[in-house]
Amino acid sequence: MNEPRKLEVLRAIVEDYVHFREPVGSKALVDRHRLGVSSATIRNDMAALEDEGLIAAPHTSAGRVPTDKGYRVFVDHLADVRPLSAAEKRAIHTLLDGADDLDDVLERTVRLLSQLTNQVAVVQYPQLGRARVRHIEAVSLAPRQVLLVLIADSGSVEQRVHAVPEDVDRDRLAVLRDRLLSAAAGTPVALLDETLAAVVGLLPPGEQPLGAELARGLVLLAASSREERMVMAGTAYLARSTGDFLQSISPVLEALEEQVVLLRLLSEMAGDPRGVAVRIGRENSYDGLAETSVVATGYGLGDGPKIGVLGPTRMDYPATMAAVRAVARYLSKILAGS
Amino acid sequence: MNEPRKLEVLRAIVEDYVHFREPVGSKALVDRHRLGVSSATIRNDMAALEDEGLIAAPHTSAGRVPTDKGYRVFVDHLADVRPLSAAEKRAIHTLLDGADDLDDVLERTVRLLSQLTNQVAVVQYPQLGRARVRHIEAVSLAPRQVLLVLIADSGSVEQRVHAVPEDVDRDRLAVLRDRLLSAAAGTPVALLDETLAAVVGLLPPGEQPLGAELARGLVLLAASSREERMVMAGTAYLARSTGDFLQSISPVLEALEEQVVLLRLLSEMAGDPRGVAVRIGRENSYDGLAETSVVATGYGLGDGPKIGVLGPTRMDYPATMAAVRAVARYLSKILAGS
DNA sequence: ACTTGGCACTTGGTCCCAGGGAGTGCTAAC
DNA sequence: GTTAGCACTCCCTGGGACCAAGTGCCAAGT
Numbered sequence: 001m002n003e004p005r006k007l008e009v010l011r012a013i014v015e016d017y018v019h020f021r022e023p024v025g026s027k028a029l030v031d032r033h034r035l036g037v038s039s040a041t042i043r044n045d046m047a048a049l050e051d052e053g054l055i056a057a058p059h060t061s062a063g064r065v066p067t068d069k070g071y072r073v074f075v076d077h078l079a080d081v082r083p084l085s086a087a088e089k090r091a092i093h094t095l096l097d098g099a100d101d102l103d104d105v106l107e108r109t110v111r112l113l114s115q116l117t118n119q120v121a122v123v124q125y126p127q128l129g130r131a132r133v134r135h136i137e138a139v140s141l142a143p144r145q146v147l148l149v150l151i152a153d154s155g156s157v158e159q160r161v162h163a164v165p166e167d168v169d170r171d172r173l174a175v176l177r178d179r180l181l182s183a184a185a186g187t188p189v190a191l192l193d194e195t196l197a198a199v200v201g202l203l204p205p206g207e208q209p210l211g212a213e214l215a216r217g218l219v220l221l222a223a224s225s226r227e228e229r230m231v232m233a234g235t236a237y238l239a240r241s242t243g244d245f246l247q248s249i250s251p252v253l254e255a256l257e258e259q260v261v262l263l264r265l266l267s268e269m270a271g272d273p274r275g276v277a278v279r280i281g282r283e284n285s286y287d288g289l290a291e292t293s294v295v296a297t298g299y300g301l302g303d304g305p306k307i308g309v310l311g312p313t314r315m316d317y318p319a320t321m322a323a324v325r326a327v328a329r330y331l332s333k334i335l336a337g338s
Numbered sequence: 339m340n341e342p343r344k345l346e347v348l349r350a351i352v353e354d355y356v357h358f359r360e361p362v363g364s365k366a367l368v369d370r371h372r373l374g375v376s377s378a379t380i381r382n383d384m385a386a387l388e389d390e391g392l393i394a395a396p397h398t399s400a401g402r403v404p405t406d407k408g409y410r411v412f413v414d415h416l417a418d419v420r421p422l423s424a425a426e427k428r429a430i431h432t433l434l435d436g437a438d439d440l441d442d443v444l445e446r447t448v449r450l451l452s453q454l455t456n457q458v459a460v461v462q463y464p465q466l467g468r469a470r471v472r473h474i475e476a477v478s479l480a481p482r483q484v485l486l487v488l489i490a491d492s493g494s495v496e497q498r499v500h501a502v503p504e505d506v507d508r509d510r511l512a513v514l515r516d517r518l519l520s521a522a523a524g525t526p527v528a529l530l531d532e533t534l535a536a537v538v539g540l541l542p543p544g545e546q547p548l549g550a551e552l553a554r555g556l557v558l559l560a561a562s563s564r565e566e567r568m569v570m571a572g573t574a575y576l577a578r579s580t581g582d583f584l585q586s587i588s589p590v591l592e593a594l595e596e597q598v599v600l601l602r603l604l605s606e607m608a609g610d611p612r613g614v615a616v617r618i619g620r621e622n623s624y625d626g627l628a629e630t631s632v633v634a635t636g637y638g639l640g641d642g643p644k645i646g647v648l649g650p651t652r653m654d655y656p657a658t659m660a661a662v663r664a665v666a667r668y669l670s671k672i673l674a675g676s
Numbered sequence: 677a678c679t680t681g682g683c684a685c686t687t688g689g690t691c692c693c694a695g696g697g698a699g700t701g702c703t704a705a706c
Numbered sequence: 707g708t709t710a711g712c713a714c715t716c717c718c719t720g721g722g723a724c725c726a727a728g729t730g731c732c733a734a735g736t
């Protein structure tokens with residue numbers, strides 16, 4: 001058995017199936033690809049591929065369709081991430097330049113990615129956890145209400161009104177805030193807890209309860225934002241990838257609303273050597289996504305927040321991977337610059 | 339012709355069609371409702387209703403289906419808003435109590451409404467425009483970067499980092515902020531523009547450029563938040579209302595993503611005497627929503643932000659209207675209390 | 677003036693059947 | 707290891723018959 005050719009056949013099947021959206025047979029294969037052998041030979045190869053579980057036939061006399069495992073082999077061994085076209089690169093630049101806010105940047109990014117891939121795109125907000133504290137603010141609104149603001153060097157700003165047990169005036173609050181800020185500035189948000197606890201211990205006894213309460217509020221703030229939000233766009237594409245896929249659109253929409261599910265999914269996705277991680281069909285532990293693939297990668301520093309695309313397993317992996325990677329890179333650049 | 343009975347027939351048709359999701363014929367009608375007359379009589383009534391454009395037949399030998407106009411008459415003259423069941427009321431209380439944040443409240447509310455109606459629910463954020471300024475904060479982050487925070491008595495907090503043309507130190511900024519705040523506190527956010535302009539004029543000449551810049555930033559902040567956000571939940575229900583409706587799910591999803599469209603739609607919706615506004619099918623100017631109805635009402639004070647539900651024209655209007663109204667009332671109460 | 681039973685008519689849905697097409701697996705020969 | 711040929715399987719399509727549901731209308735009844 002000719003191993004390289006067999007893989008070539010798999011590639012051809014995947015490409016044709018993605019393109020024409022219907023099972024592909026041996027004859028069509030030799031017609032459309034220069035495989036240099038006859039359809040009978042291809043049939044033998046296909047039988048072997050089927051034995052290995054890489055392709056499957058919906059019924060006896062239909063062509064073959066790639067299985068999740070088949071896509072996996074395709075993605076791992078056969079797909080080269082196709083570079084974007086010049087027009088696409090231009091689109092990225094024009095759409096993303098001129099955004100101001102972090103919110104605005106993410107919003108535009110996710111729309112862009114969705115349009116590039118014709119699929120649902122999601123992007124995770126930068127995690128405060130990995131960022132460092134840039135600024136802390138505490139403003140007294142009412143006698144026992146304090147507005148706490150936590151600003152990270154990732155550019156994100158979190159704020160919440162926090163109730164405190166005793167009345168505080170402006171000046172007292174300002175002093176406390178300065179103490180907390182000078183201790184916390186520059187420390188990773190993830191360590192805010194210990195850092196603040198240490199400072200509170202050094203406060204004059206009379207100030208300790210209030211200080212502790214403020215510290216608690218700030219830590220809560222950091223935690224509640226680490227419990228992550230995300231933005232998404234392009235849900236309409238789900239409905240447009242009609243056909244058999246349509247029955248399963250409802251669970252997918254549910255998954256998209258259950259942000260917790262999605263967030264876990266994204267954070268589980270380890271980057272592969274080429275920098276883009278792919279989860280195919282049932283590889284996603286979540287049942288509602290059994291017929292969907294997720295292509296994602298991190299952006300920003302380190303193994304940061306994720307950005308990705310979600311679509312039917314029958315998707316154009318090389319193109320999608322390229323788009324995700326390109327957009328993630330550009331996004332990283334923008335965030336680093338601002 | 340017996341007018342009251344004709345309307346009764348219309349009601350029966352609407353109810354049955356909503357219930358069984360298939361065209362309803364004269365015979366089925368007399369079987370399921372105590373109309374007291376024979377099917378032939380009903381046929382005559384139905385012919386009349388069809389002449390008036392209130393119902394239509396998909397094809398010659400099918401039953402009749404209400405038209406948009408038919409639903410309109412039903413909603414205006416035949417539907418009494420059915421009170422919620424005790425269980426539903428309990429659900430509202432348990433789900434909404436215990437929310438802290440404004441974000442959290444709205445999030446829970448929209449989920450709740452979606453579950454109550456089995457449809458897509460949307461809620462608009464409170465508009466800063468109608469609220470009054472409670473607090474203004476300006477924090478210098480870097481030499482030429484100031485974090486501006488605007489807090490309204492509606493409970494909403496808007497913040498953004500704003501670039502200023504000259505270096506500012508803490509104290510100078512604090513003085514400026516106090517001037518701005520004391521002038522603006524209590525004025526409607528919508529009038530922030532003029533109010534601040536007046537104060538800036540009274541500043542010492544050296545402070546005017548900076549003051550003007552801060553004022554500009556605050557006005558921008560107010561404006562950008564008035565340009566409104568919204569939360570939604572239950573998109574999965576769209577897909578579940580399967581059938582002929584499914585083709586049109588894609589435009590609906592698009593409309594939901596185009597928040598601008600939705601926001602305009604909601605704000606156009608004038609309350610009707612019973613306090614809940616209904617837009618049926620093509621009454622929505624937006625094409626993508628030609629087969630969807632929107633049931634909405636305002637919450638909070640006056641003709642405030644809107645909360646509503648969106649689903650197929652073939653929906654249970656009385657139940658939906660009741661749910662929307664009940665949830666809106668409870669939401670108002672919660673927001674007023676906090 | 678309504679209401680009603682009866683009846684002819686229309687039409688979509690379903691079931692069945694046959695034919696065609698696409699594709700496969702296998703075998704035997706190259 | 708490759709290829710041609712062939713029998714076989716199975717889906718899809720279209721046509722035809724049939725049925726059920728529903729209508730519109732008319733003539734008769736109240």
